[in-house]
Amino acid sequence: MRALPPSLSLSPACCVRGSQDHPSASSRLSVGLRAARSAVGTNPSPARPSAQPRRATTDRVGAPDAENARCPPSPTGSSVAAMPGISVAEVLDALGVHADPVAPALTGGMSGSSVLGAVTPGGEPVVVKVSSFGTPESSHRARRELDVYTELLLRVPLPAPRLVAAHRTEEWIAIALERHRPAPPASEWTSAQWHDLAVLLGKLHAGSRELAGRFAPLHAVSSRPVDELAVFAQQLWNGEGDDARLEAACSALDRLHDAVSDGPASFVHGDSHLGNVVLTTDGTLLLVDWxxxxxxxxxxxxxxxxxxxxAAAGSIPRDQVIEAYSAAAGTASAAVHRSITAQQLLILVEQYPEFATFLGPGEVAGLRSAFDLLLEDWAERQ
Ligand SMILES: Nc1ncnc2c1ncn2[C@@H]1O[C@H](COP(=O)(O)OP(=O)(O)OP(=O)(O)O)[C@@H](O)[C@H]1O
Ligand SMILES: [Mg+2]
Incomplete structure (x- = not known):
């Protein structure tokens, strides 16, 4: 599966809207679908932060390993990928790590951040992630990730790699994390790995119900009226049978939102796709990209x-994942199952269409099958 931009993350917009916002959702649906037929075709590109000129003022945050003395600048002298104003040498130097010519190439970096392999003076392999403050949102996201690694990890046992070093300037934040193995693609995930991910997430949520404040939702709640949603959704759902799928989902829109917001809230990762999972040497799963x-x-x-x-996996042990998650989170599985089904339908309708151009036909076919199963599941749970 091609990597989707991480901005396809859990938008609070689809989770929070109350039913009173759109009392006549179903009645406006058909109008929306009709209007959509003539309006499909525009597909916004995901926003990318633009590079900013670099300034010299720096503010050291976090603490690298004691052995991390400043190392010589990288011989490459090149810029960080997609960040012309930021030099690799400066970032590595600020973190006290060296370039690692034999580090495996890392995927990702579509959010406007860049990742590269490096090594500490003591020989520990690390991943360096550099995020520029190109836009207010990218700056906010970078700070948020740093907060997770420097503050939250002290309060909650997070399933995340150890932070080895961090550095912040007025234009960028860089973190160095202990390097693990990226998880395999979704199609190669075993039932045991799915089970482990479910338990990991269940424990994360059970242990972080009380957290609030600075980890409030990233965006203000804003939701499309159902007729606009139909137009938007048809950027992706414009093939055979999709009108019926959309109609079924959109006519249940209020109940779907209610089913999601009825459940407990907690601190969530927010971009928990399998590309953001890494494996330690003993096979333990950890989440990156906070x-x-x-x-x-x-x-x-x-x-x-x-x-x-x-979109990619052949078969996912969905029922077992939900059971394992519910047990680990300490919540009733029937209610969790209904909420997850509702949220999956909302993701398909309210979020995926924005990224239609990143999806190949096979991936859309996978999503279409999932859509049908979710609609059946939803109908059975009324
Ligand atoms: N500590 C780590 N160990 C091993 N691999 C890592 C580590 N951190 C990140 N990676 C790899 O680098 C990729 C990109 O990192 P990350 O997701 O944090 O950056 P990103 O810019 O937000 O990526 P994207 O925008 O594609 O989601 C991850 O998908 C993962 O494969
Ligand atoms: Mg990522």
Whole structure:
């Protein structure tokens, strides 16, 4: 599966809207679908932060390993990928790590951040992630991730790699994390790995119900009226049978939102697709990329992992994942199952269409099958 931009993350917009916002959702649907037929075709590109000129003022944050003396600048002298104003040498130097010519190439970096392999003076392999403050949002996301690694990790046992070093300037934040193995693609995930991810998320949510404040939702709540939603959704759902799928989902829109917001809230990862999972040497799963972390409906992370994987994976042990998650989170599985189904449908309708151009036909076919199963599941749970 091609990587989708991480901005396809758990938008609070689809989780929080109350039914009173759109009392006549179903009645406006047909109008929306009709209008959509003539309006499909525009597909916004995901926003990318622009590079800013670099300034010299720096502010050291976090603490690298004691052995991390400043190392010589990288011989390359090149800029960080997609960040012309930021030099690799400066970033590595600020973190006290060296370039690692034999580090495996890392995927990702579509959010406007860049990742590269490096090594500490003591020989520990690390991943360096540099995020520029190109836009207010990218700056906010970068700070949020740093907060997770420097503050939250002290309060909650997070399933995240150890922070080795961090550095912040007025234009960028860089973190160095202990380097693990990226998880395999969704199609190669075993039932045991799915089970482990479910338990990991359940424990994360059970242990972080009380967190709030600075990890509030990233965006103000804004939701499209159902007729606009139909137009938007047809950017992706414009093939055979899609009108019926959309009609079924949109006519249940209020109940879907209610089913999501009825469940408990907690601190959530917010971008929990399998590309953001890494494996330690003993096979333990950890989550990276905490830039979208926020307080929101707990089931969001599981719903997102299942929905993103549906575009690529042959079969996902969905029922077992939900059972394992519910047990680990300490919540009743029937209610969790209904909420996850609702949230998956909302992700398909309210979020995926924005990224239609990133999806190949096979992936859309996978999502379409998932859509049908979710609609059946939803109907059975009324
Ligand atoms: N500590 C780590 N160990 C091993 N691999 C890592 C580590 N941190 C990140 N990676 C790899 O680098 C990729 C990109 O990192 P990350 O997701 O944090 O950056 P990103 O810019 O937000 O990526 P994207 O925008 O594609 O989601 C991850 O998908 C993962 O494969
Ligand atoms: Mg990522």
């Amino acid at each position: 830039q979208s972390a926020h307080v929101g409906p707990s089931i969001g992370d599981v719903a997102f992992a299942l929905t993103r994987a549906a």
